[in-house]
Amino acid sequence: MKNYHTHTARCHHAMGTDEDYVQIAIQEGYTTLGFSDHACWHYPSGFHPHIRMLETEFDGYQKSILDLKQKYQDQIEILCGMEAEYFPEYMSWLKNFCKEKQLDYLIFGNHYYQSDETGIYYGNCSMDHVEDYFTSTLEGLQTGMYSCLAHPELILLNPYLKWNDRLEEGFHKICKLSKELEIPLEYNVLGFKKARQMGFVAYPNPRFWQIASQYKNKAIIGMDAHQPFGLERELFLQACEDLSKYNVEIVDTLKKVDFASI
Numbered sequence: 001m002k003n004y005h006t007h008t009a010r011c012h013h014a015m016g017t018d019e020d021y022v023q024i025a026i027q028e029g030y031t032t033l034g035f036s037d038h039a040c041w042h043y044p045s046g047f048h049p050h051i052r053m054l055e056t057e058f059d060g061y062q063k064s065i066l067d068l069k070q071k072y073q074d075q076i077e078i079l080c081g082m083e084a085e086y087f088p089e090y091m092s093w094l095k096n097f098c099k100e101k102q103l104d105y106l107i108f109g110n111h112y113y114q115s116d117e118t119g120i121y122y123g124n125c126s127m128d129h130v131e132d133y134f135t136s137t138l139e140g141l142q143t144g145m146y147s148c149l150a151h152p153e154l155i156l157l158n159p160y161l162k163w164n165d166r167l168e169e170g171f172h173k174i175c176k177l178s179k180e181l182e183i184p185l186e187y188n189v190l191g192f193k194k195a196r197q198m199g200f201v202a203y204p205n206p207r208f209w210q211i212a213s214q215y216k217n218k219a220i221i222g223m224d225a226h227q228p229f230g231l232e233r234e235l236f237l238q239a240c241e242d243l244s245k246y247n248v249e250i251v252d253t254l255k256k257v258d259f260a261s262i
Contacts, residue, residue, distance in 0.1 A: 001236055002252045004034030004081065005107060005150060005186065005222035010053035010061055011038040014226035018064045022072055024228040028236075032077040034254070035065050036107045039084035042093050047117040062101060081105040083150060086140030087115045095145060099259040106257065107186075107222070108146035110137050110154065123157035127166070130155065134170035141177055144262050147254040148220050149178060151188040153203035163207060171208050175215040184251055185217050187243050189235050190224035204242070213247040220251050 006021055007014040018035070025033040038052035048054065053061060062080055069078040081104050084094060098106065113119035113132050122133045133155045141149065152174055155161065178185055191203040212219065221239045225231050243250055 001028070001030045001233065002032035002034075003030060003221070003223045003225070003231060003236070004032070004036060004079065004105065004148070004254050005083065005188075005224045006033060006035045006037075006231075007083075007224075007226045008035065008037045008053075008061065010057050011226075012050050012052075016228040018068060020228040021225065021231065022068050022076065022078065024231050026072065026075050028231050028233040030076060030231065032079065032252075033231075034079040034081050034105065035061075036081040036083045036105075037061060038109075039082040039094070039106070041087065041090055041115070042097075043115075043117055045117065049116050051116065058101070079104040081107060081147075083107040083109040084146075085109060085111055085116075086136050086143070087112075088139070089115065091143060091145075095259055095262055098145070098257075103259070104256060105147040105254050106145055107148055107150045108137075108140055109150040110140060122155050125155065125158060125161075127161065130161075130166055130170065134173060137174055138177055141174075141181060141183055145257060145259065146183065147257060148184040148186055148222070149174070150186045150222060150224070151191055151203050152178075152185050153191075153205045153208045156202040156205055156208075159198075159200055159202075168207075168211070171211050175212050175217055179215040179217050182218065182255075184220040184254070185212055185248075186222040187219050187239050188222050188224050189239050190226065190230065192235070192239065192242075193230075204239075209243075209246045209248070217248050218251050219243055219246070219248040220254070
């Protein structure tokens with residue numbers, strides 16, 4: 001078992017120490033644990049977000065992970081990445097940052113339009129911003145900076161945004177481009193847990209994965225763990241079983257991006 005989608009308390013909505021995650025991952029039988037906390041960004045305005053680590057926290061984040069990588073090297077592979085949005089104005093900064101810090105990978109989590117300082121959250125956006133979600137997702141995928149697309153159906157978190165032709169067309173575009181670029185789509189386990197709690201299915205969404213089946217996309221399981229017990233083995237195996245119903249290739253390794261060559 002491998003998981004590349006793991007958060008830390010630095011994002012202000014996750015719990016547990018970094019070492020707690022590693023110890024639980026070993027206990028549950030993982031062979032690879034990738035940390036991918038919500039990416040820091042350099043905001044010229046000095047904006048301080050409350051749902052991600054600050055730029056000044058990154059060095060501590062990376063040092064903690066590298067120390068754990070060394071400490072547990074005989075028990076589990078540990079990687080250092082981030083989950084980042086596509087903020088056009090800041091992409092040059094992000095690329096240089098990833099190159100400088102030698103990150104192992106980026107996960108593409110398209111949460112906000114333009115930026116979280118001025119933009120809207122796609123998880124509760126109206127139909128007015130549906131096209132923005134799909135356009136920005138497609139543009140982000142084409143940067144070549146991301147190793148997978150996290151929770152591609154995020155926009156469905158809005159319970160009032162019912163499935164319609166515009167959504168279906170947009171998801172077709174995402175699946176088609178992801179297939180062309182060989183970028184895996186994430187089957188998000190945290191979303192599976194939320195569906196149980198909320199009483200409605202946002203993601204993973206069966207209708208989306210039926211579309212992914214048509215394009216024979218690659219799929220990767222992401223636990224999206226915000227607490228150590230979010231790495232529960234039973235939920236990972238349930239995700240494997242669910243994905244087996246679709247005509248997708250399940251992969252468990254993320255491509256390492258050479259940020260210097262982009």
